[in-house]
Amino acid sequence: MHEILVTLTTVVVIGGSLALNIIGRAGWGARKPKFTQPMPNPVPFVVIHHSESPGACTTTSACIAAMKSMQNYHMDHNGWADIGYSFGVGGDGNAYEGRGWSTVGAHAPGYNNKSIGICLIGNWMYALPPDNQLQTVHQLIQYGVDQRKINPEYKLVGHRQVTATDCPGDRLFKEIQNWTHFTPKP
Ligand SMILES: *[C@@H]1O[C@H](CO)[C@@H](O)[C@H](O)[C@H]1NC(C)=O
Numbered sequence: 001m002h003e004i005l006v007t008l009t010t011v012v013v014i015g016g017s018l019a020l021n022i023i024g025r026a027g028w029g030a031r032k033p034k035f036t037q038p039m040p041n042p043v044p045f046v047v048i049h050h051s052e053s054p055g056a057c058t059t060t061s062a063c064i065a066a067m068k069s070m071q072n073y074h075m076d077h078n079g080w081a082d083i084g085y086s087f088g089v090g091g092d093g094n095a096y097e098g099r100g101w102s103t104v105g106a107h108a109p110g111y112n113n114k115s116i117g118i119c120l121i122g123n124w125m126y127a128l129p130p131d132n133q134l135q136t137v138h139q140l141i142q143y144g145v146d147q148r149k150i151n152p153e154y155k156l157v158g159h160r161q162v163t164a165t166d167c168p169g170d171r172l173f174k175e176i177q178n179w180t181h182f183t184p185k186p
């Protein structure tokens with residue numbers, strides 16, 4: 001089991017003691033996309049989302065179940081090609097590959113071909129995601145910059161700034177307004 005996890009996971013150590021753990025599509029049992037459209041890198045935007053439902057997950061098996069349920073809903077109910085987000089991030093501290101760095105997503109109309117869409121699994125209307133989940137989002141963005149997938153001058157926005165929605169929740173939106181690349185008027 002341990003060996004399987006190692007082969008399906010990208011572990012990246014960035015400074016400090018916490019490692020960024022990106023679970024690839026095979027690692028969470030993603031379905032095959034119906035089609036893909038390449039996205040040019042580096043992208044100039046990062047869009048922050050919450051899942052609202054499914055709710056927060058704190059174990060890897062629960063976060064995998066959340067990724068699968070979002071993918072099923074996006075493909076079978078919305079009729080999309082795949083899960084809409086570029087990445088999910090769970091309360092287990094793992095990042096989960098959705099469409100990834102270089103495939104156009106379906107998460108923020110007008111921004112899908114020039115952004116990485118990151119979904120913090122859970123409903124963050126009134127509660128703040130736990131530190132490990134927020135930390136993983138920061139590490140994932142930094143890794144994307146280091147890998148030249150995200151422009152170092154990227155602008156970070158909440159979904160509600162570009163679409164009429166409550167996403168990413170009032171409390172999380174308040175939090176991201178304090179992040180260095182946050183842009184009030186995208
Ligand atoms: C994204 O899509 C829009 C609308 O089709 C297009 O005008 C724009 O050039 C595209 N941007 C990139 C980076 O592909």
Ligand SMILES: *[C@@H]1O[C@H](CO)[C@@H](O)[C@H](O)[C@H]1NC(C)=O
Nearest residue numbers: 128174175176177178179180
């Ligand atoms: C915003 O960031 C500053 C500087 O990092 C920090 O001191 C402050 O506590 C933060 N405020 C909130 C509301 O998170």
Ligand SMILES: [Zn+2]
Nearest residue numbers: 049050159167
């Ligand atoms: Zn959203």
